[in-house]
Amino acid sequence: MIQWSVLSSRTVEVALRGNSEEVNKNSSELRSVRVAGRRWGICSSSNGEFHELERNAARLAGGEGIKLSDAELAVGDFKMGKGSIDEVLALEILRDLRDNFSGLFEGIITFEECKREIRTSDGADAVETRIATDMNVSIAGRRVASIHTGVLGGIEELERKYELVLDELSSRFKALERAKFLNPFMRGFKFKVILSKESSCSFIHEIAHRLEGDLPMELRDGSALTIYDEPAGFGGYNFDDEGVLARKRKLVEDGVVICHLNTRESAFKLCEEPGNARGLFTIPKAFQTNLVVEKGDWSIEEMISETSEGFLAEGILRAEIFGEMIRISPELCWYIRRGEIQTPVLVNEIRIPASDALKRVVAVGKEMFERIGFEKGFPISEKSPPILIEATVA
Structure with a gap:
């Protein structure tokens, strides 16, 4: 070809x-x-x-x-x-x-x-x-x-x-x-964390990296999260960089992976559909367009009230998968105690085991937020409501 x-x-x-x-x-x-x-x-x-x-x-x-x-x-x-x-x-x-x-x-x-x-x-x-x-x-x-x-x-x-x-x-x-620095005696312990705005979008983005069909990685089943790749948005296109017509695709349904992001080569190997190839001047790379999380039933107020001790994260400084760990560095966190917001704090990292990321989701919120960005020169976006997870705070 x-x-x-x-x-x-x-x-x-x-x-x-x-x-x-x-x-x-x-x-x-x-x-x-x-x-x-x-x-x-x-x-x-x-x-x-x-x-x-x-x-x-x-x-x-x-x-x-x-x-x-x-x-x-x-x-x-x-x-x-x-x-x-x-x-x-x-x-x-x-x-x-x-x-x-x-x-x-x-x-x-x-x-x-x-x-x-x-x-x-x-x-x-x-x-x-x-x-x-x-x-x-x-x-x-x-x-x-x-x-x-x-x-x-x-x-x-x-x-x-x-x-x-x-x-x-x-x-x-x-x-x-x-904002104050996080109490050092709280570092390294597990808490309930509400990922909101850019933080929740970054979490979804890192999950999607494990769904790239040219290098698929394990994601154990969860129960709460449904994720789509939707090409009709800031990071989208009418056809991918192999000329394949773009289609909305459900990647995860109720915490279970059902499809990957594919090039024509990876689609042949996985017996799935292509349509997510990026790159005209390199080997086609399987990559997201616009990730969309299906909203849940929880308001952010309900998430806060159900958190006896934990954090609400917003903004993003850095997000990456390092080894087998998703590491999210939020711009700002709010400390929650007895179901109420207490004070803004600075948290270095929120850590979630990458293969267990879907299992760590406790609840999904209603209010949608969009993050746009560029990765490897390609426009992308994520739309996500707040997501309540169990994570280690460092």
């Missing part, structure tokens, strides 16, 4: 950093040919001819060998998001946010118009134009509070999130200013 691809992008970055106001622009176009042979052969260039790239990629690929699943391939023109960037308006939004705080402010608004063209020897022939805008803002006082948000569309769509960003950033900044 041979795939010919073109990726064109135009980016405008508007930034306000301290006493500096910046507008940076960039555009690029890359061509790629990928051949599935005895191994993957891939050649890309910003100005090379397709016939030269194809000849070199075929030489690298060798003979036949890699098996790919059948797939419903995309044909036609597709669009995601509409709008433009107004640099003056973007700077006004950032200035208005800055003027609400006394600390050191940094804000970046990035607009990207991206065009993907994919054609394959077995039938894909599609073009997608995607327009998205995201904003990353932080305010530094004694500690740093940050918010990252984004939309499919232009600056006008992003402006509608202004009040939400201001309220969230202000609330978190004030809490961080009075």
Whole structure:
């Protein structure tokens, strides 16, 4: 199988950093040919001819060998998001946010118009134009509070999130200013932890890494969590980077894994459906688009009232799987005692055994929160309600 691809992008970055106001622009176009042979052969260039790239990629690929699943391939023109960037308006939004705080402010608004063209020897022939805008803002006082948000569309769509960003950033900044370090005698013990906002989204993101079909890892059955991969959002697409039409897919149902994120190669091996391939200039990588957790019955107030001693986590500094442990470093935690919020505290890490992550879920909330981001250069997002888990606090 041979795939010919073109990726064109135009980016405008508007930034306000301290006493500096910046507008940076960039555009690029890359061509790629990928051949599935005895191994993957891939050649890309910003100005090379397709016939030269194809000849070199075929030489690298060798003979036949890699098996790919059948797939419903995309044909036609597709669009995601509409709008433009107004640099003056973007700077006004950032200035208005800055003027609400006394600390050191940094804000970046990035607009990207991206065009993907994919054609394959077995039938894909599609073009997608995607327009998205995201904003990353932080305010530094004694500690740093940050918010990252984004939309499919232009600056006008992003402006509608202004009040939400201001309220969230202000609330978190004030809490961080009075937060105390966690009592060292509490470190290393298990507690009930309510993961909320970015913290719950990060937890779901780390679970999804174990569902990547090209490197699936064990996830023992739980009971409470249902997770979808939904391509119609900030991190989505109409077709993946192998030209396979995108579909909503249920990955976990009531705590039980029923499907993986797949490329055509991993789908063939697992006898599942493809549609989650990322990367035009590398081996196709199985990866999420927009993860969505099915909301539960619990309000966050009920979760707090049912916690005799524990923590409510929000924001995210870092989340990763290290060894066999999911490690989440929240931006802020609230200490809970006898079912009531007590005081903001700083927690280094919340640790959950990765293979038991689904088993550790106690309850799922109602109020949805979306986190957007980029990983390996790919836009992604997660939508999750608060999740009550049992975890070790460090």
